[in-house]
Amino acid sequence: MEKNHVKRIHDFGQSIWLDFIDRRIMDTGELQRLMDEDGVRGVTSNPAIFEKAISSSSDYDADIKELSRENLSNEDVFYRLAVRDIKRAADLFKPVYEEEERGADGYISLEVSPHLARDTEGTIRQARELWKAVDRENVMIKIPGTAEGLPAIRTCISEGININITLLFSLNRYEEVADAYISGLEDRLKQNQRIDHIASVASFFLSRIDVIVDPLLKEKGLNQLYGQVAIASAKKAYELYKRIFSSERFKKLEAKGARPQRLLWASTSSKNPDFADTKYVEALIGPDTVNTIPLDTLAAFKDHGHAANTLEDDLDKATRTLAQLEEAGISLDDITQRLEDEGIEKFNKPYDKLLEAIGQQKEKVMASGKS
Structure with missing residues (x-):
């Protein structure tokens, strides 16, 4: 029997994580099936995913009713709910984490509030709180890769907290x-603390880049670059990854057990209906990377995806693509900064909507208790 298309990706050294979580997928055994049949090896979450999970089902109503008696803020209620889900998923993936190469995979990610994206101290404080609350070694706390997030990443790594850096667009x-991660490990080593158990991924967001760039390419008559810029950026990021984590600086840490901070491809569903629904998965399969995939993209790849070692194909073309962009007067730096700003806002809106929905549910519970 032919091997599952998604599982074949793992043959090329890439791990597939699921960009989705809710209680139903765990209650029904669907998440376990995805692990067994498709080789899913981790889970990522974000405010939009939790907003959909909590607002579109009654699965969380009993917990909200219970928590509403504790006089908690809406945000505190949300994180209590989220932490319960994250703990449960982490326990489900513990066997993956415990495999022969311990800690290679099996991670579940939980994000700090998107409202903290420009707040270094607030991010550090909440990352510590969430890390303590989940109390699982196979969890990663998500911190956005903003300028303000960089010192938070360094501090948290130095404290032994696994970090998933999110909202990365720029090389x-x-x-x-990557420097913040390595510096955090160096800081920890100076404190005579272990570094061999710390894991981190840098989540590079893809399809949103093409959504912004492609109309500009059409205006400039650069149709040959249509749909190519995000993939070119990712390939160049992988070049940087290989250089950074083969450096003498990192080798000193590696000798003490440090692991490279893997690149993770995010936003890998095709936003443009003209593109193949497996486009961003097929183009970036390669060793020591992760791809976090939403359910519909996972199903599409399982049905008709092609797994091959593609990540380092056409590197010269990737270099030329980014050069042509600059020659045409299209600043990728400006675009990626815009995407970072918009990305924060895109997470703030569902987060606020989620807190509002929790508030409404709490009011219903309180009203029913009075009647």
């Missing part, structure tokens, strides 16, 4: 993120 910012 320059990626280098800064």
